Amino acid sequence: xxxxxxxxxxxxxxxxxxxxxxxxxxxxxxxxPPTQDLFAEVDRDIWAAVGGDPLHLLAQVPAERLDRLxxxxxxxxxxxxxxxxxxxxxxxxxxxxxxxxGHNGSRLPASIAYFSMEFGVTEALPNYSGGLxxxxxxxxxxxxxxxxxxxxxxxxxxSGYFRQSLSLDGWQVEHYPVIDPNGLxxxxxxxxxxxxxxxxxxxxxxxxxxxxxxxxxxxxxxxLLLDSDIEENADDLRGVTDRLYGGDQDxxxxxxxLAGVGGVRAVRTYCELTxxxxxxxxxxxxxxxxxxxxxxxxxxxxxxxxDFDQALSAVRAGTVFTTHTPVPAGIDRFPVDLVQHYFGDxxxxxxxxxxxxxxxxxxxxxxxxxxxxxxxxxxxxxxGVSMLHGAVSxxxxxxxxxxxxxxxxxxxxxxxxxxxxxxAAREMTEVxxxxxxEGYTGVADSVSDAQLWSLRGQLRRRLVDxxxxxxxxxxxxxxxxxxxxxxxxxxxxxxxxxxxxxxRVPTYKRLTLMLRxxxxxxxxxxxxxxxxxxxxxxxxxPADDGGKALxxxxxxxxxxxxxxxxxVFLPDYDMNMARYLYWGCxxxxxxxxxPLEACGTxxxxxxxNGGLNLSIRDGWWDEFYDGSNGWAIPTADGVTDPVxxxxxxxxxxxxxxxxxxxxxxxxxxxxxxxxQWMAMVRHTLSSLxxxxxxxxxxxxxxxxxxxxxxxxxxMAQVDDFxxxxxxxxxxxxxxxxxNRIKVVDCELAVEDNHSPVIGEVVRVNATVDLAGLTPAxxxxxxxxxxxxxxxxLTDVVTAIMTPxxxxxxxxxxxxxxxxxxxxxxxxxPRHGLLATPAELGKVVLA
Ligand SMILES: *Cc1c(COP(=O)(O)O)cnc(C)c1O
Numbered sequence: 064x065x066x067x068x069x070x071x072x073x074x075x076x077x078x079x080x081x082x083x084x085x086x087x088x089x090x091x092x093x094x095x096p097p098t099q100d101l102f103a104e105v106d107r108d109i110w111a112a113v114g115g116d117p118l119h120l121l122a123q124v125p126a127e128r129l130d131r132l133x134x135x136x137x138x139x140x141x142x143x144x145x146x147x148x149x150x151x152x153x154x155x156x157x158x159x160x161x162x163x164x165g166h167n168g169s170r171l172p173a174s175i176a177y178f179s180m181e182f183g184v185t186e187a188l189p190n191y192s193g194g195l196x197x198x199x200x201x202x203x204x205x206x207x208x209x210x211x212x213x214x215x216x217x218x219x220x221x222s223g224y225f226r227q228s229l230s231l232d233g234w235q236v237e238h239y240p241v242i243d244p245n246g247l248x249x250x251x252x253x254x255x256x257x258x259x260x261x262x263x264x265x266x267x268x269x270x271x272x273x274x275x276x277x278x279x280x281x282x283x284x285x286x287l288l289l290d291s292d293i294e295e296n297a298d299d300l301r302g303v304t305d306r307l308y309g310g311d312q313d314x315x316x317x318x319x320x321l322a323g324v325g326g327v328r329a330v331r332t333y334c335e336l337t338x339x340x341x342x343x344x345x346x347x348x349x350x351x352x353x354x355x356x357x358x359x360x361x362x363x364x365x366x367x368x369x370d371f372d373q374a375l376s377a378v379r380a381g382t383v384f385t386t387h388t389p390v391p392a393g394i395d396r397f398p399v400d401l402v403q404h405y406f407g408d409x410x411x412x413x414x415x416x417x418x419x420x421x422x423x424x425x426x427x428x429x430x431x432x433x434x435x436x437x438x439x440x441x442x443x444x445x446x447g448v449s450m451l452h453g454a455v456s457x458x459x460x461x462x463x464x465x466x467x468x469x470x471x472x473x474x475x476x477x478x479x480x481x482x483x484x485x486x487a488a489r490e491m492t493e494v495x496x497x498x499x500x501e502g503y504t505g506v507a508d509s510v511s512d513a514q515l516w517s518l519r520g521q522l523r524r525r526l527v528d529x530x531x532x533x534x535x536x537x538x539x540x541x542x543x544x545x546x547x548x549x550x551x552x553x554x555x556x557x558x559x560x561x562x563x564x565x566x567r568v569p570t571y572k573r574l575t576l577m578l579r580x581x582x583x584x585x586x587x588x589x590x591x592x593x594x595x596x597x598x599x600x601x602x603x604x605p606a607d608d609g610g611k612a613l614x615x616x617x618x619x620x621x622x623x624x625x626x627x628x629x630x631v632f633l634p635d636y637d638m639n640m641a642r643y644l645y646w647g648c649x650x651x652x653x654x655x656x657x658p659l660e661a662c663g664t665x666x667x668x669x670x671x672n673g674g675l676n677l678s679i680r681d682g683w684w685d686e687f688y689d690g691s692n693g694w695a696i697p698t699a700d701g702v703t704d705p706v707x708x709x710x711x712x713x714x715x716x717x718x719x720x721x722x723x724x725x726x727x728x729x730x731x732x733x734x735x736x737x738x739q740w741m742a743m744v745r746h747t748l749s750s751l752x753x754x755x756x757x758x759x760x761x762x763x764x765x766x767x768x769x770x771x772x773x774x775x776x777x778m779a780q781v782d783d784f785x786x787x788x789x790x791x792x793x794x795x796x797x798x799x800x801x802n803r804i805k806v807v808d809c810e811l812a813v814e815d816n817h818s819p820v821i822g823e824v825v826r827v828n829a830t831v832d833l834a835g836l837t838p839a840x841x842x843x844x845x846x847x848x849x850x851x852x853x854x855x856l857t858d859v860v861t862a863i864m865t866p867x868x869x870x871x872x873x874x875x876x877x878x879x880x881x882x883x884x885x886x887x888x889x890x891x892p893r894h895g896l897l898a899t900p901a902e903l904g905k906v907v908l909a
Contacts (some may be wrong), residue, residue: 076121077133082146087117089149091282093185093485094204100143105132114639116187118248131674133202135243138690153283157210158499158758159765173771176330176342177202178216178352180322181224181307182288184281185640188247189223190288192307192602193567194664195387197638199348200281201664205757207282208499210482211765214333214342214354215286216326218318219244227602227635231541233618235603235634236613239306246289249277252287252333260332262289262325265410266317273298274321285339287329289321308604316397320405320436323354324412327362343773346764347442348384350395350434356382356441357420361412369784371419372791375441377784379897381776382810384442385770386435389455390659393766395434398549402432427462439463439474443775443898444768447476448662451685455658466906473899475768478683479662480760483752486668488646489796490518495671495748498756501689505752512741513734518651519673519744524557526647530598533633533640536630540634550554554628555596559575560728562677562720563648563669565600565636568610571659574601575613577652578620579713582838587717588629593725600636614868647667650693650724653678654709654716657698658685667755673744677724678690679712687754692747694719779896790896794903796836797892803834806909807870809845809888821881829864829872829888829909838866841902842893845874850885862889 076084083105092098102117107126121179126313132138159171166346182188182195182205193195199215205212222239230236244251252260252275261273273296274289291303303317310318310435327345334341347353356378363374388394399421405416423440424432431571439445440459447453453476454469482500494515506515555561568574577584577597599617603610614632621630633640645651651669653660653676660682667683672677676693678684688695695879698717699711732738753759771792779787812826815820827845843866848859860879866871878884890907900906 070308075129077129079133079139080129080142082142083121086142086146086149087121088250089153089280089282090184090188090248091149091152092117093187093209094604096489097148101141104141105129114186118187118246122246122666142471157208158735158762159212169770169774171770172212172343173340174212174214174342175344175346175773175866176214176216176327176355176771177206177346177348177522178322178326178355179348180217180318180351180407182215182217182286183638184279184286186637188279189242189637190217190220190307191638192224195349198479198664201284201480201485201757202348203281203284204482204485205480205761207284208482209758209761209765210283211761211769212286212340214330214339214754215281215284216322216330216355217286217288218304218307218322219249219288219291220289220304221292222306224307225309225602225605228540229537229614229618229632229634233536233615233622233632234293235614237605244277244785247279249279249288252276252278252336254331259293261293261295262328262332264321264325266300267273267404267408267410269410270297270300270316271598272296272303272321272325274304274325274329276332278333278433285333287326287333289325289329291321312397312401313400314403315395316401316805319395320354320411321352323356324358325421327355327358328354343776344381344769346385346768347438348385349387350384350438353384353434353438353441356437357406357412357415357423361415361870363784364414364835367784369787369825370791371416373784373788376442376790376794377776377779377787377894379441380444380779380787382442382444382630383764383772384438385879386438386445386447386456386460387661389452389459389661393569396426397432397434399430399432408795423536434488435460436463443902445474447474449478449682449686450476451658452476452661452682464901464904465902466908467901471899471901473901475767477760477763478686479664479667480755480757481664481667481671482757483671484641487671488522490521491672494518495752498753498758502601503857505749505755506745512738512745513736515673515744516736516741520557521727522646523561523649524647524674526561526598526643527555527557528628529640529643529647530631530633534631537634550627554565555598556594556628559594559629560650560725561648562595562597562652563599563644564597564651564652564676565633565641565644566653566665568601568603568607568613570609571656572601572658573654573709574599575616576609576654576709576716578616579709580717581620583717583721584620587721587725588626589719590725593729594629595720595725598633600633600640600644602636615640619698622764641665641728645674646672648674648726650675650677652716653681653684654696654712655679655681656705657681657700663800667751670747670751670755675724675740675743675747676821677716677719683755687751689741689750692751693743694724700897711750775896775898786896790894793840793894794893797840797903797905800836801817801905801907803832804836804841804890804907805832805834806888806907807832809886809909811886819878823879824875824877826875827862827864827888831870831872833870833886833890840893842891843872844889844891845876845886847876847879847884847886848887849880850883856885856887875888 076278086330182199183191183197184200225237228236242425264272274291277288279286292301359378360374363369424437426433447456456474457472618632642672645668651666651674666676680695697715699708702708757824808830843864844861846861848856862874865875887909
């Protein structure tokens with residue numbers, strides 16, 4: 064029998080326990096151990112059976128038990144204590160409130176909307192596929208801890224991402240269990256009458272896509288999730304939010320239209336309903352949600368009577384875009400005619416010209432619409448997610464800023480972080496302290512190596528227990544009988560060096576690199592004195608048979624009775640399994656094809672628990688590896704033959720594992736403690752601990768993106784959008800004169816017989832034809848740098864030149880290098896609303 068509908072849990076609680084309902088629906092419980100302990104006390108067996116999910120617990124606890132607790136003064140005291148703590152957490156001033164201006168004195172925004180197609184807050188709300196979603200979840204949690212007034216916006220998928228199991232021969236099998244929002248920690252937004260509020264989005268042919276708005280509460284941060292599975296929709300439109308990454312391009316663009324256009328409408332409604340300030344800044348987490356910028360253009364065009372360019376100036380000012388992948392196949396693109404189909408008849412975004420929409424997503428291929436390009440064109444501030452990824456993105460997207468050197472492309476970087484209280488084991492948090500504390504350093508001096516080692520052992524043992532349970536369950540699921548599974552009770556050894564490798568399975572992550580030389584891997588696993596055990600997990604995209612074949616290779620290797628006690632593939636990697644892995648692994652392995660891993664965050668989560676990273680220097684590890692916090696697998700970057708490259712890098716991996724990692728791990732003092740290993744663990748906890756926190760990341764977004772975007776957005780709007788209008792006028796004037804602007808002449812004013820020395824201040828003069836623009840309209844720069852064979856300049860320094868008369872400009876500047884140097888001048892746009900001179904992608908070179 065199946066239930067037709069679930070009851071809302073709160074209605075079933077005895078009045079004295081009402082606060083349990085509040086505690087169960089605010090997802091702060093996911094990172095607050097005292098709240099978890101409180102729920103565990105309600106009924107330990109049920110708590111364990113429901114996997115630590117408070118709402119499911121409350122739905123299953125017998126009424127008599129609740130009645131008994133409602134009459135137990137000690138329990139009621141605890142409930143009151145924890146509920147008071149939550150109320151304090153929600154109401155008190157935190158970092159953001161104590162910090163009310165940005166570092167340049169600008170006022171911090173009263174509200175910021177954060178759009179993402181996935182949010183991984185907890186496995187109890189399965190609305191994510193992998194790193195991108197979990198990062199978005201960590202972003203919300205850290206924002207909550209810091210008091211940053213964020214509003215999350217996304218979709219609620221009825222089947223989330225898929226659940227993974229294995230067939231007998233090791234092939235990935237996907238399941239799509241359907242969730243019931245009524246049983247999740249969600250609340251619908253309703254009219255005062257109780258009727259659900261619906262967002263409307265026009266579809267071609269006069270149809271309308273409607274969506275209900277659910278709200279999850281992530282500490283202080285509301286998360287709005289749109290759900291199209293409602294009776295008011297036609298059947299095909301009900302399915303828009305069925306699955307994450309499940310359908311074809313048409314399905315996908317509908318999802319993105321709902322998330323972007325519908326998402327803005329949902330935030331507007333939410334703010335009107337609750338009195339929360341309307342967002343001053345919109346943050347687009349990856350290109351998928353980029354249509355949000357088009358809806359905001361429409362609002363300004365129809366509500367404020369701006370033209371498209373004026374509206375664009377205002378929208379850009381308040382928009383932040385984060386790009387997450389340098390993998391071309393990872394960039395979201397649609398056929399132009401599909402975009403035309405949805406935006407062409409003018410009902411979705413009245414007043415917005417289709418040609419302008421198409422121009423925003425234009426790329427090299429005229430048949431494709433590129434969501435990342437649109438993201439960059441709609442946002443004045445953009446960033447990658449590690450320093451290396453920032454550099455790779457400047458190169459990859461440099462074509463949008465022709466004439467500029469790669470390092471001038473206005474894409475910065477904010478390195479990802481992870482939410483400490485979510486990912487550090489609670490025992491570890493007690494040792495490493497609370498990352499939101501001002502004096503947080505990462506590990507208490509008072510903890511001895513022996514204590515830390517024993518804690519690591521405890522976490523490893525917990526992982527081994529979990530592995531045994533999961534291996535057994537996986538084999539039962541694959542069709543084995545319980546009688547032949549005795550061996551699963553002894554897989555893995557709590558005293559053996561434990562290496563973890565878990566992530567999605569796109570090609571660049573190279574799941575099977577470790578199998579390159581199967582005999583060498585075997586020898587490492589079965590080493591008589593210094594064995595290694597390896598736990599592997601990961602999902603392949605359902606449409607990616609190549610990825611599934613890689614999983615099958617690992618599974619087949621691990622099925623071999625000769626090694627199966629030392630290597631396992633665990634199906635159904637999710638946040639729940641991930642926690643055991645990050646807690647218990649001694650070494651976290653990552654071997655992507657550099658530089659395709661934008662950041663990577665699983666290694667950070669392992670590090671928070673004292674795991675050491677063994678990784679290719681890609682993403683975050685390129686920036687954080689310091690020689691004593693783990694190991695860098697040498698990369699064969701220059702080797703173009705991928706087979707040879709894999710061979711070389713795999714050989715380096717075996718070599719490191721066998722001759723450095725394992726010997727260090729098994730080198731023990733008299734008390735059995737691996738002292739040199741523990742020195743690395745301690746160094747990892749204290750040096751990386753504070754810097755890999757999501758609070759550090761969100762703080763950087765506040766300083767480098769949210770505060771300046773809010774300031775620019777406010778500036779654009781004053782006096783009835785005077786500055787936005789002025790920038791639009793300026794662009795028109797500039798663009799029509801631009802091709803006629805010329806640097807007529809540029810010279811270094813040095814006497815003929817004088818050879819200057821490094822550091823000497825020299826004068827540069829230039830003559831510029833401004834083609835009718837005024838000197839106030841442009842910035843003329845002198846540029847000096849090393850000069851190559853083709854007169855190309857590198858390692859340049861620049862100085863702004865002062866106009867004298869009749870197009871003459873001059874400045875002084877110190878010579879930066881010795882050797883052959885060259886000088887030139889260039890003309891750049893200048894306007895108060897531009898964040899950088901590169902922004903308009905216009906430059907005139909001599
Ligand atoms: C952190 C995390 C990821 C991301 O890991 P990467 O290192 O970026 O591949 C993926 N899935 C889950 C469940 C995670 O917790």
